[in-house]
Amino acid sequence: xxxxxxxxxxxxxxxxxxxxxxxxxxxxxxxxxxxxxxxxxxxxxxxxxxxxxxxxxxxxxxxxxxxxxxxxxxxxxxxxxxxxxxxxxxxxxxxxxxxxxxxxxxxxxxxxxxxxxxxxxxxxxxxxxxxxxxxxxxxxxxxxxxxxxxxxxxxxxxxxxxxxxxxxxxxxxxxxxxxxxxxxxxxxxxxxxxxxxxxxxxxxxxxxxxxxxxxxxxxxxxxxxxxxxxxxxxxxxxxxxxxxxxxxxxxxxxxxxxxxxxxxxxxxxxxxxxxxxxxxxxxxxxxxxxxxxxxxxxxxxxxxxxxxxxxxxxxxxxxxxxxxxxxxxxxxxxxxxxxxxxxxxxxxxxxxxxxxxxxxxxxxxxxxxxxxxxxxxxxxxxxxxxxxxxxxxxxxxxxxxxxxxxxxxxxxxxxxxxxxxxxxxxxxxxxxxxxxxxxxxxxxxxxxxxxxxxxxxxxxxxxxxxxxxxxxxxxxxxxxxxxxxxxxxxxxxxxxxxxxxxxxxxxxxxx
RNA sequence: GGCCCAUUCGUCUAUCGGUUAGGACGUGAGAUUUUCAUUCUCAAAAGAGGAGUUCGAUUCUCCUAUGGGCUACCA
Numbered sequence: 400x401x402x403x404x405x406x407x408x409x410x411x412x413x414x415x416x417x418x419x420x421x422x423x424x425x426x427x428x429x430x431x432x433x434x435x436x437x438x439x440x441x442x443x444x445x446x447x448x449x450x451x452x453x454x455x456x457x458x459x460x461x462x463x464x465x466x467x468x469x470x471x472x473x474x475x476x477x478x479x480x481x482x483x484x485x486x487x488x489x490x491x492x493x494x495x496x497x498x499x500x501x502x503x504x505x506x507x508x509x510x511x512x513x514x515x516x517x518x519x520x521x522x523x524x525x526x527x528x529x530x531x532x533x534x535x536x537x538x539x540x541x542x543x544x545x546x547x548x549x550x551x552x553x554x555x556x557x558x559x560x561x562x563x564x565x566x567x568x569x570x571x572x573x574x575x576x577x578x579x580x581x582x583x584x585x586x587x588x589x590x591x592x593x594x595x596x597x598x599x600x601x602x603x604x605x606x607x608x609x610x611x612x613x614x615x616x617x618x619x620x621x622x623x624x625x626x627x628x629x630x631x632x633x634x635x636x637x638x639x640x641x642x643x644x645x646x647x648x649x650x651x652x653x654x655x656x657x658x659x660x661x662x663x664x665x666x667x668x669x670x671x672x673x674x675x676x677x678x679x680x681x682x683x684x685x686x687x688x689x690x691x692x693x694x695x696x697x698x699x700x701x702x703x704x705x706x707x708x709x710x711x712x713x714x715x716x717x718x719x720x721x722x723x724x725x726x727x728x729x730x731x732x733x734x735x736x737x738x739x740x741x742x743x744x745x746x747x748x749x750x751x752x753x754x755x756x757x758x759x760x761x762x763x764x765x766x767x768x769x770x771x772x773x774x775x776x777x778x779x780x781x782x783x784x785x786x787x788x789x790x791x792x793x794x795x796x797x798x799x800x801x802x803x804x805x806x807x808x809x810x811x812x813x814x815x816x817x818x819x820x821x822x823x824x825x826x827x828x829x830x831x832x833x834x835x836x837x838x839x840x841x842x843x844x845x846x847x848x849x850x851x852x853x854x855x856x857x858x859x860x861x862x863x864x865x866x867x868x869x870x871x872x873x874x875x876x877x878x879x880x881x882x883x884x885x886x887x888x889x890x891x892x893x894x895x896x897x898x899x900x901x902x903x904x905x906x907x908x909x910x
Numbered sequence: 911g912g913c914c915c916a917u918u919c920g921u922c923u924a925u926c927g928g929u930u931a932g933g934a935c936g937u938g939a940g941a942u943u944u945u946c947a948u949u950c951u952c953a954a955a956a957g958a959g960g961a962g963u964u965c966g967a968u969u970c971u972c973c974u975a976u977g978g979g980c981u982a983c984c985a
Binding site: 409443446448449510511514515526558562575578598604607628652732735740742747749789792867871878879880 | 913914916917923926932934936944945946947949979981982984985
């Protein structure tokens with residue numbers, strides 16, 4: 400029987416989710432939606448040492464901002480609850496014990512200190528220590544100790560872990576949806592700890608396999624950093640007798656640091672001049688603040704679009720996709736195999752595209768708070784009109800103010816270069832004439848202004864560039880912005896006249 | 911060191927044995943424009959190297975190089 404597709408995103412709350420994590424969540428989400436399946440959000444908080452307060456809330460908020468909604472999870476609930484591993488702790492031990500009883504795992508009494516010592520000794524001799532078939536016969540574990548001794552130690556309260564007994568020499572054949580067949584010989588693997596003594600919790604490996612099985616996960620889509628532990632996971636499914644219902648695996652290529660070496664990590668925070676986190680994050684330990692895409696003014700749709708295309712491509716020249724389109728198009732076959740670095744410039748371009756697609760009214764709503772903070776009052780109609788005139792010149796709403804302030808306030812300063820270039824010769828006198836021409840316009844619309852001014856320039860035979868640029872200098876205060884008629888219509892006749900008068904009062908004409 | 915994965919313009923990528931190797935970002939030039947921006951046009955820019963397999967390899971195989979991941983009682 401074909402099982403219903405069920406995927407999970409399983410972050411550990413050891414800090415904020417970075418963009419690589421968001422991308423993994425996104426691909427899982429897209430895959431689930433595409434295949435009519437469920438997307439589960441499971442919190443893997445089995446590392447009590449590295450737990451970071453606020454991280455789980457951050458994950459929820461980040462996914463919500465991105466528009467990635469879980470069908471089941473800590474917040475949503477579900478038939479397989481609880482979805483936080485720390486609340487499932489009783490479950491794991493019995494499974495670990497099941498493996499011990501079946502001979503697939505064993506108790507080990509070696510303390511971390513002892514192991515570190517052995518490790519140091521090996522390294523001193525130029526070797527590397529691995530807890531594996533070669534050495535497990537000489538270490539403190541239930542493989543070597545009598546049953547009575549093992550019981551005695553456990554009852555006495557000695558620290559113990561449960562380790563998986565990796566076969567000595569076996570070719571483990573695995574299949575990855577993105578990479579194809581991968582074969583690893585078990586001799587290169589070690590006896591991983593499945594159940595920890597330090598916090599009485601399972602390690603990732605055990606909890607992951609048990610929960611994926613219990614939650615009926617059909618596809619595990621995760622980062623490539625997990626590929627090396629795939630053989631262990633295969634053996635674990637086998638040892639439990641769950642191979643038949645084992646999920647399919649897809650290991651995603653990593654997101655790399657923009658500057659040279661290594662995969663992107665949470666600790667990269669803010670050091671590249673662009674955010675690596677979806678949302679702003681303030682470290683509870685250090686108070687260090689890391690920027691977020693949301694706070695930097697990115698639209699979630701643009702952020703998601705950009706992220707989706709980092710490592711996946713539907714195979715065409717199109718680059719702008721809505722979430723629904725991504726869902727329709729998504730497939731694991733088109734996920735690339737090699738890691739990618741992402742380009743902040745391109746991210747900016749994506750945002751600019753989405754900014755243009757927004758209606759003037761929508762942008763006005765976003766711009767309004769900025770204006771209010773500057774103490775500026777303006778009608779909805781005016782703000783929307785301004786947004787319409789400037790949106791093709793910006794990538795973020797935060798770019799709006801510097802390029803549109805003159806719509807709302809009379810310029811206080813006049814750009815030096817423009818003054819030097821235009822505020823001289825016949826221009827001031829012509830501007831005075833223009834003032835009267837403007838004053839004579841009855842119906843102060845863009846069309847009328849445009850026609851009247853141009854007719855006047857033609858009639859007088861004035862040099863267009865000189866006149867218009869002086870006009871612009873007076874109204875805008877700088878050499879920038881949309882057409883003069885557009886600007887004048889928005890600021891109105893009175894304000895236009897005021898500005899034409901003012902420049903003469905404020906800026907001395909160069910001899 | 912060991913094991914594993916990867917390798918097309920600076921960056922993200924298309925190509926599923928036969929193409930002048932395409933697109934996008936960025937860069938440069940030009941055009942448009944009353945300014946700036948936009949827009950448009952054009953340009954420079956890539957199959958890591960070497961062996962095979964094949965009539966034919968960017969595409970398949972192997973070797974080398976390079977990059978990356980893992981090698982914790984972290985995930």
